[in-house]
Amino acid sequence: MLTKKEIAFIILTKKQRIYWLSNQEYISLQKLFLNKEMKETIEMLANRIENIVINIYKHLHQHPELSFAEKETAAFIEEILQGENIPYRKNIGGYGILARIEGKNPTSRIIGLRADMDALLIEEGNNVPFRSVNPHVMHACGHDAHTACLLGAAMILNRIREIIEGTVLLIFQPGEEKAPGGANLMLQEGIFDDIKPDIMIAQHTNTDIACGDVAFGSGCVMAxxxxxxxxxxxxxxxxxxxxxxxxxxxxxxxxxxxxxxxxxxxxxxxxxxxxxxxxxxxxxxxxxxxxxxxxxxxxxxxxxxxxxxxxxxxxxxxxxxxxxxxxxxxxxIPDGYPAVVNDPVVTESAKKFAEELLGDNHVGEMEKRMTSEDFGFFAERIPSTFYRLGVKGPSNPECGEQHTAHFLIDESALKTGVKMLAWLSLRFLDKNIRIR
CATH class of the missing domain: 3.30.70.360 (Alpha-Beta Plaits)
Incomplete structure (x- = not known):
């Protein structure tokens, strides 16, 4: 298992990153992109960084932190952002982070991608090399995967920022599991006072859905x-x-x-x-x-x-x-989390884009749940979509449900999550795509 510094070195080597593209590869990448072969671009870059994203996930899983105590998690994320030369603000709503990737015409359209990063008060029961080292604290809801996927998508989008339009905001959110909710606090502290996204996107792991598959639903999807x-x-x-x-x-x-x-x-x-x-x-x-x-x-x-x-x-x-x-x-009876209501226009477009990337047979309908998510605070203010990422695969055929001691994702799901966030960002940055 890599240490924090070893992972950071792999990602952050300033002169020559291991996954960095050669000049010839970069020229090929530009040709792919200019020829509208964006899907091939995303696939190529996702393959190049897959092992790095897996190691990021394992590090986060091994070092979980409870809601509003994500100090080391945030510091780890900051190291990666610094190495990628992605500007960011920190300590928003606790240890929350807002990072920004600007392409050409940065104000033409702005997309927000959100990942939560807190863990739960559970003693891990998985016998894996990267099991939690913090007693009675565990990533039992997939927030480690959410954060790893967003960092992977950030690497891809940052690599091609000179040939894309608009701006991508990366929101690393604390305290999803604990009222009043990190999303609520980040909004109260003015996370979007200087720059506000036109739409917001978030994904969440699901053990009922196979790796490589995703699910979308319009309207109210969580209570x-x-x-x-x-x-x-x-x-x-x-x-x-x-x-x-x-x-x-x-x-x-x-x-x-x-x-x-x-x-x-x-x-x-x-x-x-x-x-x-x-x-x-x-x-x-x-x-x-x-x-x-x-x-x-x-x-x-x-x-x-x-x-x-x-x-x-x-x-x-x-x-x-x-x-x-x-x-x-x-x-x-304090006011808690609002329902998560997915914008129909944004959600239907996102579903169509997912079908372009993964194929129709890998995109399903998201079942409604009476569980809750503080992403609803974002969705109240900004047209949004919140979708499910399948994490059930050969390595975890009998994985535990979320919020249990034996919850564990199949690592192959991470590449799908990375590709989805990067692909949806690229497609929604197209000004010809209707979002209202």
Whole structure:
């Protein structure tokens, strides 16, 4: 396994990078590009840097960092950007980075490519040479692959920047896994105050899709996510004398049941929504009802108007149910992640471009999920598409699901991810492509 410095040396040697093209190869590259053979250009460059991208991925996988603690990850990314002479800003929304690759006519069209870079609080169960060296921290959602693919695409686009139009923004985002979300914080700190993309693109690994395949979907593809935190308070006491107390455990239990009736009876049946409580803390005993009970859960929805309406119903139901049992309830439902809504025009174009690159049989329909993604903050403001990258292959036929200790991608998926980001950038930089 290469060390950080060894990987950096391979990529960053200033006078002669190992994968660098010779003058003759560069002339051939220009001819390919000028002859509109862009796909061959991308294929050639992706092949040249495939092993480098794999090593970047392995390094990131081996050195995961939790949300908003991605200090070394960001420093590693910065080393690569510096070696490529790609200008960047750092420490946006935490350890976030915004890098810029300018071609000819840099303001003619601007494309934003986003990769998240945080890991999860999970002890890795994979027995691989590059398993996590950080106890109880693991890249179990594929953010290491996202970052490696974006760096690979950056190498390609930077190599041909003199013969492309427009500008590509590279967004390396912290804290996707933790509210309030790194995307949200980067926007709050003015990431696009100086330069704003016309469209945004992001990809995410998927273990249900084979390597070499991708999937797209228009409209709402992932749900919003709002955390619910409740503290029910009452007069505790002896379990054998319920007439002398206000039963906080019963009140909390009834709140859980009553809220499910909102989903089944008050929700618009044409709008997907889920309400789940995964934490119920009643710290009493067999014969003791505690003075307070804590509940925590999550509310997911695929329509913003319905989300707002149901959140109000949820709060009213909680308050009324607690009072019915002689209790009070502290309610905390902070605004979480919005739904991810893919722009139809951008998404249909991206799907068509993917078919050009990979072939029709390798591009499918993206299934909707009630999971959430803070990319929704970007998509609220900028026409965007968020698509799935297949990572299931021969090396991991029984790979674990995301957010589990045995999640691991097939490394051959990385080249597809690199090619997709580079290809979509080139195609969308064409001013003849409609994005509105």
């Amino acid at each position: 919003s996510a709002d955390e619910i935190h409740l503290t029910i308070r009452g007069k505790g006491g002896h379990g054998a004398m319920p007439h002398h107390i206000n039963d906080t455990v019963l009140a909390a239990s009834q709140i859980v049941v009553s809220l499910q009736q909102i989903i089944s009876r008050r929700r618009n049946p044409f709008v997907p929504a889920v309400l789940t409580f995964g934490r119920f803390i009643a710290d009493g005993a067999t014969n003791i009802i505690p003075d307070q009970v804590s509940l925590s859960g999550t509310f997911r929805c695929m329509d913003e108007k319905e989300r707002i309406r149901l959140k109000e119903l949820i709060q009213n139901t909680i308050k009324a149910t607690a009072e019915a049992y002689g209790c009070s309830c502290n309610i905390h």
